[in-house]
Amino acid sequence: MKILKPPVKREDVEALEAGDKVLITGTIYTGRDAAHKRLVDLLDSNKPLPFDVDGSIIFYVGPTPSPPGRPIGAAGPTTSYRMDAYAPRLIEKGLRGMIGKGPRAAEVKDAMKKYGCVYLGATGGAGALMAQAVKKAEVIAFDDLGPEAVRKLEVENFPVIVINDTKGNDLYIENVKKYKRE
Amino acid sequence: MRSIPYNTIKEKVKAAIMEAAFIAGEDLMAGFKRGLEQEESPLGKETLNQLIENAEIARKERIPLCQDTGLAVFFVEMGDEVKVEGGLLPDALNEATREAYGEAYLRKSACNPFTRKNTGDNTPVIIHYDIVKGDKLHITFCAKGGGSENMSRVTMLRPSDGKKGIEDFVVQRVWEAQANPCPPVIVGVGIGGTFERAALIAKKALLEPIGKKNPDPELAEMEERMLKRINNLGIGPGGLGGRITALDVHVKMEPCHIASLPLAVNINCHSSRHAEIDF
Numbered sequence: 001m002k003i004l005k006p007p008v009k010r011e012d013v014e015a016l017e018a019g020d021k022v023l024i025t026g027t028i029y030t031g032r033d034a035a036h037k038r039l040v041d042l043l044d045s046n047k048p049l050p051f052d053v054d055g056s057i058i059f060y061v062g063p064t065p066s067p068p069g070r071p072i073g074a075a076g077p078t079t080s081y082r083m084d085a086y087a088p089r090l091i092e093k094g095l096r097g098m099i100g101k102g103p104r105a106a107e108v109k110d111a112m113k114k115y116g117c118v119y120l121g122a123t124g125g126a127g128a129l130m131a132q133a134v135k136k137a138e139v140i141a142f143d144d145l146g147p148e149a150v151r152k153l154e155v156e157n158f159p160v161i162v163i164n165d166t167k168g169n170d171l172y173i174e175n176v177k178k179y180k181r182e
Numbered sequence: 183m184r185s186i187p188y189n190t191i192k193e194k195v196k197a198a199i200m201e202a203a204f205i206a207g208e209d210l211m212a213g214f215k216r217g218l219e220q221e222e223s224p225l226g227k228e229t230l231n232q233l234i235e236n237a238e239i240a241r242k243e244r245i246p247l248c249q250d251t252g253l254a255v256f257f258v259e260m261g262d263e264v265k266v267e268g269g270l271l272p273d274a275l276n277e278a279t280r281e282a283y284g285e286a287y288l289r290k291s292a293c294n295p296f297t298r299k300n301t302g303d304n305t306p307v308i309i310h311y312d313i314v315k316g317d318k319l320h321i322t323f324c325a326k327g328g329g330s331e332n333m334s335r336v337t338m339l340r341p342s343d344g345k346k347g348i349e350d351f352v353v354q355r356v357w358e359a360q361a362n363p364c365p366p367v368i369v370g371v372g373i374g375g376t377f378e379r380a381a382l383i384a385k386k387a388l389l390e391p392i393g394k395k396n397p398d399p400e401l402a403e404m405e406e407r408m409l410k411r412i413n414n415l416g417i418g419p420g421g422l423g424g425r426i427t428a429l430d431v432h433v434k435m436e437p438c439h440i441a442s443l444p445l446a447v448n449i450n451c452h453s454s455r456h457a458e459i460d461f
Contacts (some may be wrong), residue, residue, distance in 0.1 A: 070245075073287055074251075102329075131245055175225065
């Protein structure tokens, strides 16, 4: 089991390999479809982003609203390919990790290799279980987007697995090959 | 003519929506446990165990099983001797959804297709009606997640493509979907009708209990063949490699045009949430 504590350095993610199980402790940010569009729009117009992307980890999630007494509702990953159009721009700016589910486009994997970023898989559809690792949540931008707003999360031992490392390995492709029967 | 008060419908539907978000069906839990016995991959087993644990936490702590609490889809079977008193049935279903998603802290996932602005209350809901004989009203609620819906497809095959063409398309669709729809998935297949009818019966097929055999032996055979082929793809739970890519395949078939062979594949994630409400 490896540990990541953001802010993450390039060498920290370069030490990870596809298939490594990782526990994340510290601050991560949420962002999905609409938030990604706005982040890239801000970059296009040379405006500051709502958080420092350099060294950060983004979790592709739109949680359910927090019930009274809880930091967050259910919080599992959403499908990542929808963020493929935007991800390389953030990776260029020093994004070190993306948490989601499902395969990524070649352009994203290329950017990950070039700039040093890993793609981390979380279990899709285990939103109640994953919420247990979230200790605090606070909306920091795009409040009008509701579930799609950017949230700052404090997580403890948040469990993920490295799908794509910085060397071009892909856990999905390698493991599916192992179990495929013709 | 039997009358059912608008409020009775609204309140019962509202309660059912909330329960569906927190409580995994017995057929689903049994499917996970059967899958666990058959799964060979260590990561696949670990994922299935997480899903069982997730369902236990959701039930105990009343946290939704999945953060995508879905668009609300209803199938209504309305007897010809029953009427709703004090309001319109679609209004009752929309109001029940608005209140349930608000009061139970479920995620509102409905938005404008262009601006992407959230409607704020998970309405409008989607309703399909059937008129049947009798004085009963039967409503089925389904919370349909976006990730698996995105992996669904409708196609118009040539009649010459036959059963093999149908099965190949379904298996290929699951292959292309990979980890995206949250495997282990449930596959609903609609064959026949028209373009839109095929999609509708594919979605109805998803309501069949996991593990239930098709009463039509020919369709049961197809389901079995497709399930075997899908589980030979190697995608596995969470797409991390393994045997259990689908928990079940359900087929529904209706007559179609002499020129056509409509086919729809509606994929559901393992978080298959639905409820039956009888009046």
